[in-house]
Amino acid sequence: MTPSTRRPNLEQVAAAAGVSRATVSRVVNGVATVDADLRTRVEKAIADLRYVPNQAARTLVTRRTDAVALVAAEPDPRVFGDPFFSAIVRGVSQELLDAGVQLTLLMAQSYPDLDRIERYLRSAPLDGVLLISEHAAYDPIPLAMHDAGLPLVIGGRPIDDGLGVPYVDNDNVGGGRIAAEHLLSRGCRMIATVAGPGDMTAGTDRLRGFSDALGASFDARLVEHGDFTQPGGEIAAERLLSRAPDIDGIFAASDLMALGVLRALRRAGRRVRDDVAVVGFDDIPLAAAAEPPLTTVRQDTVLQGRAMARMLLSAIRPDRPAPSDGGLPDLRGLDRLVLPVALVERESA
Known part of the structure; x- marks a missing residue:
């Protein structure tokens, strides 16, 4: 040379x-x-x-590696097929790029994979960890990171609040409430829901908001759980219709599940909005392109990803000046942030 x-x-x-x-x-x-x-x-x-x-x-x-891991406790078909995950990654990447920090994406194909990832995180040259899609059934990462003293931020309300892990969530309870109230305002009286997984706080919180808004009208027989996928929503809707053919309103706890609900209703000969009003949750790009366009509860998952990264950066770089742009507050010293949601009314309800 x-x-x-x-x-x-x-x-x-x-x-x-x-x-x-x-x-x-x-x-x-x-x-x-x-x-x-x-x-x-x-x-x-x-x-x-x-x-x-x-x-x-x-x-x-x-004493920094300028590297952060983003762990998705889901198999890669879910991560790459669900717009929620791509929006989170986009938001995280935006903030880390501005800070000169590298991002490593890790996906768990199975529960044993979570053990493998947990062992890797304990020894890898990383400054911190971001975790999304936490499941109650088995996830060793929050406790392991807590014990190892490695900074961790979770996307979504943590399953175990006792660890005191910082998190950024969307107002899932409020979103479920908004969806139910809108269906009631449309005159729906037999309102069902395709709820999210019972082992995820997003699923349980949206169901709680929905049931709270219906009050005495809430009927546990009109609840079916899906897995936040389109096929899962379709199967759940078929089960609901077989039990209660007179359903006139359905809240699906994700837009992908709502797209499956629309398919099930078409196959059953039910006209969306005229016979059954449908509300989703997320406002993914496909929502506006659905037939009919989907009324949904909008959450800003790009902003959630940015907030997660910014909260982690405030822990690993406490002397870094706080960014003042992008619609986020100063996150230094905060250990939790719940972002607002809003109804987007279209033709399905």
């Missing part, structure tokens, strides 16, 4: 910027107290020389 092609080092950056090596090191390692003019000069020299910090050396100085 000739001198002209050798990777530039800190001394060369310092010489180009007219500052000390120590100043370059502080800029590279994100020290916030560097004078703004000096920082600008160093950053220009870094760009001009195309300097790339030595990650191993940087880790020794900062």
Whole structure:
């Protein structure tokens, strides 16, 4: 390798910027107290020389790896097939990219996979962990991260609040309530629900809001649980219709399940909105393109992903200035955030 092609080092950056090596090191390692003019000069020299910090050396100085894992406790067909997950990943990526942090995506195909991922997280060079789609049946990661002292933020209300794990959720209880109230306002009197999985807080919270809003009108016989997938929603709707053919309103706890409900209703010869009003939850892009377009409860999952990443960054980089853009509050010191939801009225209800 000739001198002209050798990777530039800190001394060369310092010489180009007219500052000390120590100043370059502080800029590279994100020290916030560097004078703004000096920082600008160093950053220009870094760009001009195309300097790339030595990650191993940087880790020794900062005790950070600048890497975060996002764990989805679902198999990859769910992760890549459900718009919820892609929106979360997009939001997380936006924030981590701005902070110069790398993202590793880990998916659990089965319960044994969660054990494998948990062992990996304990030893991997990571600054923190983000967890989505937590299930009550078995998930060792929250307790393991708590015991290991590795910062963790969960997307959704944690199953075990006793661990005190920070989380970012959407107002699932309020969303279930909004859906039920809208169906009541449409004149529906026999209202059923395709609820989410009973081992996930999103499923139980949306069902709780729904039942609270119906009050004495709530009928447990008109509840079927799905798995947040389109086939799951279709099968659940068929079961409901076989038990109660006179249903005139259905709340599906996800838009994908609502699309399955629409298919089941068409096959049963029931006209959506005229015979049965349908409300979903999520407002994924397919909701507006459904036939008929789906009335749904909108949650901003991109914003949820951004908030999760920002909350984690506030724990692993407490000296980092808090971003002030993007519709999020200052998350430093917060250990929980519940984002608002809203009804989007279309032709299905």
